[in-house]
Amino acid sequence: MKSELEIFKEYIRGRGLRQTPEREKILQEITAFHGHFDVDELYLRLRRQGIKISKASIYRTLPLLLDCGLIREVDFTDGHWHYESIYGQPHHCHLRCLKCGAIVEFEDPLLICVEQKLAWRFGYLVKTHTLEVQGVCPECQERLGTGDDGGD
Amino acid sequence: MKSELEIFKEYIRGRGLRQTPEREKILQEITAFHGHFDVDELYLRLRRQGIKISKASIYRTLPLLLDCGLIREVDFTDGHWHYESIYGQPHHCHLRCLKCGAIVEFEDPLLICVEQKLAWRFGYLVKTHTLEVQGVCPECQERLGTGDDGGD
DNA sequence: TTAAAATTTGTATTTGAATCTCAATAAATT
């Protein structure tokens, strides 16, 4: 299987763009970390390693990584986008705690059935799906008492 | 069943807030329209009827309507939030066309199974879910040719 | 290897959605 870097280089070439150390470092950091991140976190993580890349470059590189399918937008929490590396990872969904924000990743084959039914019923060429299930994690249930209703 | 306005009034009273014509007009317009909307659309729709309410008031009222469960955030397309009225409506998910933005609403009982499995497996108190399935609608498949891969 | 051509970078600025400030107004309570 091709590495993320190979995928990215092919994409860059295919689009007539240029390979730059900044773009490679950004991709490298994202694939090395492998978790949810936002622009600030990514910027700071690079800085801590002595890698000085401007936020403007990060903002310019993320759409490229999105476009070639190496990352995806996860959610719009806290008034800005969060991302995650997805290449080579099986597709997964998120279970989010409404109280503490904890995230559990899961996958359920039933979603393929849902997709297939939709394709048949509405004639769509189905590409992917984004599912977030919201609830209260066991720790927060404990912490807040059993009578908690999950509201704010 | 209580009307949306009754629900809202009870919420307002319960929180020690005030009933104002602005808040009522906003709610009225949302329930009358019954579709997806964003702040600008709502503002313009009110304006077209000669109802002058500032965007600031709309921005201040939406969180109240969210909080009492009359509307929900649908997506963050175009760099800003979109909403929809949900009171009295059965929960539903969205199937979105990646090309033209068309939205089909659907519901699939399999999602209840998914929720139940998550509750059991991770101990979460599951509240709700948000599922968006992305693909290409029949019209866009036609328009763009069958060889289209759904990318941009 | 060098130079020309075109893209990318960083800095500073701009954009736009969403929030906040504050004086004027209006709702609730007495």
Place this chain on the structure above:
DNA sequence: AATTTATTGAGATTCAAATACAAATTTTAA
């Protein structure tokens, strides 16, 4: 009707994201 307090509207502010521009870097080819 008067008092208290929340809400409104206009404009200022905030912050993530996008952009302009000059300097630097990559690419291509001579």
